[in-house]
Amino acid sequence: MSPIRIEALTSSPVVWTALSEMLVETVAHGGSVSFMHPLPLAAAEMFWRDSLASAGRGERIVLGAFDGDDLIGTVTLLLDLPPNQPHRAEIAKMITRVSHRHRGVATALLREAERLAIAHRRWLLVLDTAEDEGAAGLYERMGFNLTGVIPDYAFKPHGGLTGTLIYWKRLQEGAPA
Template sequence: MSTTNIRRIDQPTEREIAGLCDVLIDCVEGGASVSFMAPMTREKADAFWRKVAASAARGERALLVAEDESTRILGTVQLIWDLPENQPHRGDLGKMLVHRDARGRGLGAALLQAAEDCARAEGKTLLVLDTVTGSAGYRLYERGGWTRVGEIPNYALMPDGAPCPTTYFYKEIG
């Protein structure tokens, strides 16, 4: 993998919002089931990332980005801290996205490790996530030592409208 910098951003700049939009649009256009249906418009992506940015600025989540030497955003992951008061020890990992141009070079594993490190630094001891069963993300989480909890059939839709199963995973990191 070429030189990549992974960092947390609490108040994304306009350039960073645009880069995050590029990654999200690419992932949806590539068929990833990440809460959005095709066609994925720039307006829809921009609105999503602005909500995420506001939440990160309030400390409700951590937004991590992976950039190349030119500071082009290649991937991102979020950790959601805004959970019920009886769950201060955990976070939800979400929106692990890697641009198709950057896949197969270990970027997903690096983002996952950075997310786990970030959660530990925030005092979290447990992370939870869900992903499409059998997807590249599913395989990444298995390789990363996450524990499979179970599968729910027809849980969500792929961007083209086809139903897909979802698997829940957890990882104790404390």
């Protein structure tokens, strides 16, 4: 694997297709990212078109991780939050291709999301991940704090309920406690 390159994604048919294929693969392998299996490619493409349109309006940042020319991972930094929450952002849709897992892709994506959050004056990050087969270990290694568990939060892609773990992380020293 060549060095991982992280960049903000912009809307184009090539990007929609690559993101959609990765999302369908993730759901097929049990990834709890808001969709049920089987996920039609057209539904995944509609999701990414909408998400990238939102990024174009500055409401979020969709990052892509690349191995050469291949898109191998993504994470979204949600910025469009209520007026009383201008200091925080949310991490969403952390996805890594099955072929590239456990190679530092998610860590690189999360580091860049944190850097961009600070650049956008967002010093508090929140996220949730599935209790079953989620990325809790990654988030804890990256310094996120577990707030709690909501049982039976969502259906897993192949059926059955799973809880969700709620995490937060303060990004800057000196931010209000």
